[in-house]
Amino acid sequence: MEVRARAPGKIILAGEHAVVHGSTAVAASIDLYTYVSLSFPPHSDSDGMLKLHMKDVHLELCWPVDRIKEVLSELGRQIPSSPASCSPEALKLIAALVEEQNIPEANYSLAGGVSAFLWLYTSIQGYKPAKVVITSELPLGSGLGSSASFCVSFSAAFLALSDSVNLDRSHQGWSMFGEKELELVNKWAFEGEKIIHGRASGIDNTVSTYGNMIKFRSGELTRLKSNTSLKMLITNTKVGRNTRALVAGVSERTVRHPNAMASVFKAIDSISNEVAEILQSPSHDESAITEKEEKLGELMEMNQGLLQCMGVSHASIETVLRTTLKYKLATKLTGAGGGGCVLTLLPTLLSGTLVDKVIAELEACGFQCLIAGIGGKGLEISFDSSS
Numbered sequence: 001m002e003v004r005a006r007a008p009g010k011i012i013l014a015g016e017h018a019v020v021h022g023s024t025a026v027a028a029s030i031d032l033y034t035y036v037s038l039s040f041p042p043h044s045d046s047d048g049m050l051k052l053h054m055k056d057v058h059l060e061l062c063w064p065v066d067r068i069k070e071v072l073s074e075l076g077r078q079i080p081s082s083p084a085s086c087s088p089e090a091l092k093l094i095a096a097l098v099e100e101q102n103i104p105e106a107n108y109s110l111a112g113g114v115s116a117f118l119w120l121y122t123s124i125q126g127y128k129p130a131k132v133v134i135t136s137e138l139p140l141g142s143g144l145g146s147s148a149s150f151c152v153s154f155s156a157a158f159l160a161l162s163d164s165v166n167l168d169r170s171h172q173g174w175s176m177f178g179e180k181e182l183e184l185v186n187k188w189a190f191e192g193e194k195i196i197h198g199r200a201s202g203i204d205n206t207v208s209t210y211g212n213m214i215k216f217r218s219g220e221l222t223r224l225k226s227n228t229s230l231k232m233l234i235t236n237t238k239v240g241r242n243t244r245a246l247v248a249g250v251s252e253r254t255v256r257h258p259n260a261m262a263s264v265f266k267a268i269d270s271i272s273n274e275v276a277e278i279l280q281s282p283s284h285d286e287s288a289i290t291e292k293e294e295k296l297g298e299l300m301e302m303n304q305g306l307l308q309c310m311g312v313s314h315a316s317i318e319t320v321l322r323t324t325l326k327y328k329l330a331t332k333l334t335g336a337g338g339g340g341c342v343l344t345l346l347p348t349l350l351s352g353t354l355v356d357k358v359i360a361e362l363e364a365c366g367f368q369c370l371i372a373g374i375g376g377k378g379l380e381i382s383f384d385s386s387s
Ligand SMILES: Nc1ncnc2c1ncn2[C@@H]1O[C@H](COP(=O)(O)OP(=O)(O)O)[C@@H](O)[C@H]1O
Pocket: 034, 054, 055, 056, 057, 109, 110, 111, 112, 113, 114, 134, 135, 136, 139, 140, 141, 142, 143, 144, 145, 146, 147, 148, 150, 196, 197, 241, 242, 243, 244, 335, 336
């Protein structure tokens, strides 16, 4: 039996970083997915190994399960029956298991992801030999939530073949988990995301699990019934960055300037709530749509200014801002910033020729542009009993 899980990436329309400090944020899933497959070798073929093949980064890792058990037994740990945080002691032991793999220096930022994988696998499946393969349509470390879709698809695959969920494994093709299972996946994925981000709000794993468009504040999810079909240009500056470091930078600034940062977070909370209201308001006719788009554009610009205040913009992001401003288009970074991806609102009435011109100008700067479907499906799984 093999199970496959796929979970989408996301864009944050308003509120990134501030959401880590308790403000409201608004996010939507995008139609780019991370895929995980999990299979157990038949007893006769088992070499007692846990194998992880990360196709996008051309890495194949492998641990004897007895070695994992030996190292983690120091914790005297029982397999938890419900989602549990990885303690600093456990993280240290897991980091030692990751280090034994001699991951090349250039791939070092992957270590957090591998640690999250080991924590989720051993917590949900214990010490069973298995083969796990991951591949993604998302650019990694670019603000489109690859880390969350990584954690959601791992958690879903591990839970799907565990005793903790009751599923019809004879179903053919992609299917959805029930509400109870989604909640469990989301909680586990959050534990993984915390290992990768250091401090995580939970918005990315939540929108990857449930899909659509959501408003999120302090762990509370509100599903939005959007009346607006949004078109966003996503520009990948291709400047590498690391969410963990950027989130830590904002926290340090908050310690240095608590009052000023509290005002910034409060302003962002208002922006996100207004964005959510606009998205849900009716769009009777063309003029109502234009009015909504103008308001959304203005709020995006305000949010970008405040992200700059937090110190998470970047010269490459400013170049995208300057370029799109020439066409009177509103732009903000999405995700952790510091490079990565930037969103530009494309109004419904904007001509195709103009969109092509903006894209050509951005690509001439060395950036990569894409237009993804927004607000689609969340997590799905599929069983293959032939393997
Ligand atoms: N397909 C993948 N293969 C291997 N590692 C991945 C994959 N997707 C995500 N990751 C992990 O997530 C990290 C990137 O997460 P992060 O810095 O939060 O950026 P983002 O979530 O915006 O893509 C990578 O360094 C890696 O540890």
